[in-house]
Structure formats: structure tokens, C-alpha cells
Amino acid sequence: SVSPLAVDDDALAADQLRRLADLAQDFGVRVAYEALAWGRHVSTYDHAWNIVEAADHPALGTCLDSFHILARGGDPKGIEDIPGEKIFFLQLADAPLMAMDVLQWSRHYRCFPGQGGFDIAGFLGHVLRAGYRGPLSLEVFNDVFRQAEAGPTAVDARRSLLVLQEATGLAAPPAPVVPTGVAFAELVTPDVEPVTALLGALGFTRRARHRSKPVDLWQQGEA
Known part of the structure; x- marks a missing residue:
């Protein structure tokens, strides 16, 4: 009181x-x-x-x-x-x-x-x-x-x-994400020619090009 x-x-x-x-x-x-x-x-x-x-x-x-x-x-x-x-x-x-x-x-x-x-x-x-x-x-x-x-x-x-x-540690940090696969890998380079030559030598084929960006899709099998 x-x-x-x-x-x-x-x-x-x-x-x-x-x-x-x-x-x-x-x-x-x-x-x-x-x-x-x-x-x-x-x-x-x-x-x-x-x-x-x-x-x-x-x-x-x-x-x-x-x-x-x-x-x-x-x-x-x-x-x-x-x-x-x-x-x-x-x-x-x-x-x-x-x-x-x-x-x-x-x-x-x-x-x-x-x-x-x-x-x-x-x-x-x-x-x-x-x-x-x-x-x-x-x-x-x-x-x-x-x-x-x-x-x-x-x-x-x-x-x-x-x-x-x-x-206070009441919330445990989220579990790390375990990768189950790779959807794609994106490469950025100022000089395109050496990269395209390397991809071709590795058996990759250019399959498509982005409709609005200077981006090409290269594939080989499931990669």
C-alpha cells in the first residue's frame, strides 16, 4: 500500500x-x-x-x-x-x-x-x-x-x-538450409567470349536468350 x-x-x-x-x-x-x-x-x-x-x-x-x-x-x-x-x-x-x-x-x-x-x-x-x-x-x-x-x-x-x-535466447535460430540440388548457376563476366568458348568446350549448348536482358541459357543434360 x-x-x-x-x-x-x-x-x-x-x-x-x-x-x-x-x-x-x-x-x-x-x-x-x-x-x-x-x-x-x-x-x-x-x-x-x-x-x-x-x-x-x-x-x-x-x-x-x-x-x-x-x-x-x-x-x-x-x-x-x-x-x-x-x-x-x-x-x-x-x-x-x-x-x-x-x-x-x-x-x-x-x-x-x-x-x-x-x-x-x-x-x-x-x-x-x-x-x-x-x-x-x-x-x-x-x-x-x-x-x-x-x-x-x-x-x-x-x-x-x-x-x-x-x-535472451528464447528463440532458437532457424535450422540451416540443406541444399537438395542446384537449379542453375548464374555467371557474370565483362568479357563474354572466353566464357562461351569454355562452356562450349565443356559440352554446354546455348538454348535460349532472355527476352529483355543480355542473359543466355546454356544447358548440358540436367545442368
């Missing part, structure tokens, strides 16, 4: 989250607890995880947001200590490195992965090594995106995900 009335009591927070998870479970819903970078008492992912772990409820997990973690200069390596199945949701956002109020920074200057100064690929690597295999959300608050058309922004977002996919 960011309320000035919030109580600094981890045991109370764990108890309340456990009861909330009980209610959610009755409706087939799960609760993901997230630490905001400007939280009143809980502002780091490891603190939030300690509370979730203390609550010990199957319908309660944590939500990780790259901005909230990296904007505070936190070390994301500790994410690997969280069981992957207890990470219920993942939110990604990059941002330019700026010395300003973190709340305003978050609400107005987030951008897509790879467009800012955070190591989003490294962050995602820690999450994946923790065993997380769930959905990935781009949570980007940005004044420019709010005013822009949705189409180009969506294309920009997809491009950033493709780059991130490649950077």
Missing part, C-alpha cells in the same frame, strides 16, 4: 493476504502481490516475496515488475530464489535513466524493452531461471504512446519483444 495510513506489520499483511487468497480461491482466482517502488512500507520484490511466503497460500503468489525493481537499483538476481510457480505474473517496462521522483518517472517515462537504460534481457533471464513459464505483460506508461495511434505503437511493442526474445 502507498497510503499514509498503512501499517508497517508484515505479519498482519501476510494474514490479510491469506484471507484474501481464501476468498479468491473460492472463485477460481489467484492473487499476485506486487511491491511498488514507492510503496509506504513494502517497496522491494524480496520484501513482498517474504510476506507471500509467510502467508503460505496456494492461491497467493507474487507479481514482478521490471520497472519497480530496476528503478530502485535492486539486484534482480535474488529473483532466482523465488520458486517459479509462485511468480504469478510478470510485467516488463524499460525507461531512460533519470534522476527524478520515481512515481512520476514510472507514470510518464516508461518505454518498451530495449528503448531505455535498464537491462531488461538480464532481468528476464533471472525470472526464467527461477522457473517462471507464465505470461509476459508490457506495462508501459508513456505520454507519447497515450497520444499516438494504437497501430504503430503495437508494432513498436512487438518489435521490442522480438529483440528481447533473441537477446
Whole structure:
């Protein structure tokens, strides 16, 4: 909570989250607890995880947001200590490195992965090594995106995900193409006569000429 009335009591927070998870479970819903970078008492992912772990409820997990973690200069390596199945949701956002109020920074200057100064690929690597295999959300608050058309922004977002996919090794490179035969070989030479003489000596015969380009077709059997 960011309320000035919030109580600094981890045991109370764990108890309340456990009861909330009980209610959610009755409706087939799960609760993901997230630490905001400007939280009143809980502002780091490891603190939030300690509370979730203390609550010990199957319908309660944590939500990780790259901005909230990296904007505070936190070390994301500790994410690997969280069981992957207890990470219920993942939110990604990059941002330019700026010395300003973190709340305003978050609400107005987030951008897509790879467009800012955070190591989003490294962050995602820690999450994946923790065993997380769930959905990935781009949570980007940005004044420019709010005013822009949705189409180009969506294309920009997809491009950033493709780059991130490649950077983290999530996408295997395509298998090399194995040639199964040769359709033709094209020769380009400034002096045609020696080449045509050589082809003739090798048993090739000129079969056709391109209708609009100075290109001849020479064949010998299936070659």
C-alpha cells in the first residue's frame, strides 16, 4: 500500500493476504502481490516475496515488475530464489535513466524493452531461471504512446519483444538450409567470349536468350 495510513506489520499483511487468497480461491482466482517502488512500507520484490511466503497460500503468489525493481537499483538476481510457480505474473517496462521522483518517472517515462537504460534481457533471464513459464505483460506508461495511434505503437511493442526474445535466447535460430540440388548457376563476366568458348568446350549448348536482358541459357543434360 502507498497510503499514509498503512501499517508497517508484515505479519498482519501476510494474514490479510491469506484471507484474501481464501476468498479468491473460492472463485477460481489467484492473487499476485506486487511491491511498488514507492510503496509506504513494502517497496522491494524480496520484501513482498517474504510476506507471500509467510502467508503460505496456494492461491497467493507474487507479481514482478521490471520497472519497480530496476528503478530502485535492486539486484534482480535474488529473483532466482523465488520458486517459479509462485511468480504469478510478470510485467516488463524499460525507461531512460533519470534522476527524478520515481512515481512520476514510472507514470510518464516508461518505454518498451530495449528503448531505455535498464537491462531488461538480464532481468528476464533471472525470472526464467527461477522457473517462471507464465505470461509476459508490457506495462508501459508513456505520454507519447497515450497520444499516438494504437497501430504503430503495437508494432513498436512487438518489435521490442522480438529483440528481447533473441537477446535472451528464447528463440532458437532457424535450422540451416540443406541444399537438395542446384537449379542453375548464374555467371557474370565483362568479357563474354572466353566464357562461351569454355562452356562450349565443356559440352554446354546455348538454348535460349532472355527476352529483355543480355542473359543466355546454356544447358548440358540436367545442368
